[in-house]
């Protein structure tokens with residue numbers, strides 16, 4: 486995985502606090518959208534699971550495409566980011582499974598992806614190709 490210091494600064498600047506409380510209304514909106522996203526994926530939406538984004542160029546290409554979308558264009562967010570409902574595994578047994586629950590963008594308590602280009606309710610075992618540990 487190749488990342489420049491600039492990439493790391495950018496990624497770090499994206500982090501919010503996982504301690505920020507959310508209202509019951511927000512939690513309910515999150516859950517409704519989480520169910521919709523799960524539905525899209527369970528209904529066979531084809532997403533771009535590979536190639537994974539391991540280089541700066543690959544990350545930038547995906548981020549640029551996501552930035553061109555409307556905030557509520559959820560289907561294309563799922564497609565371009567390569568979402569799956571299960572962790573992504575490589576052939577290398579030593580590699581960590583790529584799942585939201587181990588990703589630096591995951592807000593554990595809210596079950597939410599805080600990557601600015603996504604900003605979506607997700608779930609522990611979901612995954613996408615922008616996963617970072």
Ligand code: SF4
Nearest residue numbers: 585588591598613616
């Ligand atoms: S794996 Fe993808 S969707 Fe999940 S938290 Fe990380 S960046 Fe967000």
